[in-house]
Amino acid sequence: MGFSYDELHIPVMAEEVLKLLNPRSGGIYVDCTLGAGGHAERILEASKPDGLLIGIDMDESALKVAGERLKRFGERVKLIHANFAELDRILDELEIGEVDGVLMDLGVSWMQLSDPERGFSFQVDGPLDMRMDRRNPVTAMKVVNELSEEELRRIIREYGEERYAGRIARKIVSMREIAPITTTGQLARVIESAVPPKARRGRIHPATRTFQAIRIYVNRELENLERGLKSAIERLRPGGRICVISFHSLEDRIVKRTLKSSPELKVLTKKPLRPSEEEIKRNPRSRSAKLRAAEATSTDSGGGKEVGG
Numbered sequence: 001m002g003f004s005y006d007e008l009h010i011p012v013m014a015e016e017v018l019k020l021l022n023p024r025s026g027g028i029y030v031d032c033t034l035g036a037g038g039h040a041e042r043i044l045e046a047s048k049p050d051g052l053l054i055g056i057d058m059d060e061s062a063l064k065v066a067g068e069r070l071k072r073f074g075e076r077v078k079l080i081h082a083n084f085a086e087l088d089r090i091l092d093e094l095e096i097g098e099v100d101g102v103l104m105d106l107g108v109s110w111m112q113l114s115d116p117e118r119g120f121s122f123q124v125d126g127p128l129d130m131r132m133d134r135r136n137p138v139t140a141m142k143v144v145n146e147l148s149e150e151e152l153r154r155i156i157r158e159y160g161e162e163r164y165a166g167r168i169a170r171k172i173v174s175m176r177e178i179a180p181i182t183t184t185g186q187l188a189r190v191i192e193s194a195v196p197p198k199a200r201r202g203r204i205h206p207a208t209r210t211f212q213a214i215r216i217y218v219n220r221e222l223e224n225l226e227r228g229l230k231s232a233i234e235r236l237r238p239g240g241r242i243c244v245i246s247f248h249s250l251e252d253r254i255v256k257r258t259l260k261s262s263p264e265l266k267v268l269t270k271k272p273l274r275p276s277e278e279e280i281k282r283n284p285r286s287r288s289a290k291l292r293a294a295e296a297t298s299t300d301s302g303g304g305k306e307v308g309g
């Protein structure tokens with residue numbers, strides 16, 4: 001039928017990731033954000049015939065798709081439904097001490113974004129959800145209808161870097177007093193009506209930043225990133241590498257700071273790598289991607305998590 005998995009999500013900066021991660025046979029690699037399995041498939045190909053890939057995603061539906069795609073690699077793939085913040089526990093349970101490479105390709109996948117039922121997007125109307133992990137009790141609907149105006153303002157300002165956070169929070173609270181805000185389309189219209197007219201004519205839709213903020217809050221994205229990075233760095237064997245692709249400045253700041261300040265790492269990307277013009281043309285969603293990578297140098301971390309007290 002000509003179906004390609006990359007239609008579900010085109011892996012971003014795949015060539016650059018492969019170059020930096022440099023997968024080899026016999027290596028153990030962790031893809032912390034499996035998604036549709038695009039990067040994972042390439043890592044498995046490059047580490048033939050016996051590289052092992054641990055694929056983690058907190059979205060069960062991603063694991064289903066990736067599981068199907070990666071079936072042909074058999075025992076070389078282990079799929080884990082979990083938050084990568086739990087990387088330590090995950091590797092302990094698999095009785096794996098150290099790994100050769102870790103990849104994080106942050107944010108949401110096209111599969112998640114384009115499915116109205118998941119409620120991530122204001123482009124397609126759907127219930128306000130935004131949970132990557134559907135076991136999470138906190139939905140966007142709860143956030144929008146139950147948090148105080150002050151909390152909303154803080155979240156929208158901090159996680160959305162939105163200059164009109166105050167107006168937007170106020171409008172949300174006044175509208176929800178009339179009737180609960182239940183869909184992504186409704187919320188987008190409320191936001192649009194809260195910002196001044198000039199902000200409605202900008203390059204990006206006026207709801208973009210607020211949607212980003214609520215998504216980050218619902219999924220605790222920044223806390224997870226901090227925890228996940230810390231464990232990943234501890235688990236790299238000397239010479240092992242970590243690659244992180246981020247899509248907005250809040251994430252990138254954390255990645256940059258963490259890689260730079262880890263004494264056991266040598267940063268491989270002085271400046272973050274960006275997708276080529278050609279890639280952006282082919283896949284406009286890659287536009288804001290930044291790729292940073294580092295290599296574990298110190299033999300102090302040689303024993304994985306047991307060492308280093």
Ligand SMILES: C[S@@+](CC[C@H](N)C(=O)[O-])C[C@H]1O[C@@H](n2cnc3c(N)ncnc32)[C@H](O)[C@@H]1O
Pocket residue numbers: 009010011012032033034035036037038039040056057058059062082083084085105106107108109110132224225
């Ligand atoms: C941008 S997509 C990854 C796409 C993938 N690299 C590919 O080539 O298809 C990000 C994925 O990471 C997952 N994710 C985001 N944060 C996560 C976390 N803290 N723990 C586990 N999975 C996470 C999302 O559910 C989503 O499926």
